[in-house]
């Protein structure tokens with residue numbers, strides 16, 4: 001990734017991404033968000049307009065990053081930006097520990113202190129939030145969000161658009177389906193069917 005980078009979103013996650021871009025010494029073009037109602041500076045860069053206004057900056061932005069925590073909205077944003085011709089290289093905080101053989105899709109963000117083990121495959125538009133852990137040979141599908149300190153043991157797979165809450169743990173070899181919500185601090189010891197909500201110990 002070179003710069004300047006457009007940040008698609010201007011909420012809390014946008015600040016996290018801006019901080020990663022600062023760490024990487026990449027210039028920020030500005031932010032786009034429908035909550036825009038006048039000039040505002042976030043971490044040294046301006047909000048330039050609503051989401052749709054980003055297309056006016058296609059020539060100026062070398063790439064875009066997805067600052068949207070909600071999985072379904074992030075998928076929509078990814079598809080829109082891809083259709084509009086924006087490149088979305090993965091964004092990785094320099095403190096993250098990522099094995100060299102990991103594959104990482106477009107629009108994916110790996111935040112401060114996250115750890116990713118050998119032979120992990122990570123799809124598009126994934127968020128591995130602060131201090132999360134994905135151990136060896138896991139498969140993380142498109143538009144998954146691991147909240148801070150969520151941990152996934154080896155050879156587990158996580159389905160599309162699944163959310164795993166803060167400090168939740170998934171045991172090794174477990175398959176978590178699509179669009180699942182795993183509540184904060186939950187412990188998952190057996191496979192989870194798609195569109196399920198897990199709260200507490202799931203065994």
Ligand SMILES: CC(C)(COP(=O)(O)OP(=O)(O)OC[C@H]1O[C@@H](n2cnc3c(N)ncnc32)[C@H](O)[C@@H]1OP(=O)(O)O)[C@@H](O)C(=O)NCCC(=O)NCCS
Nearest residue numbers: 069129147148164165166167181182183184185186199200
């Ligand atoms: C699961 C979650 C999304 C809430 O779902 P919800 O359907 O809105 O649940 P509610 O808040 O209405 O709570 C319903 C019940 O589940 C319980 N519950 C909620 N979350 C729980 C959790 N993580 N573990 C155990 N029980 C939980 C509530 O106490 C409540 O119990 P009650 O019916 O006995 O009062 C939310 O609790 C959660 O864990 N969010 C993750 C937060 C997070 O990780 N943030 C980081 C973002 S980067």
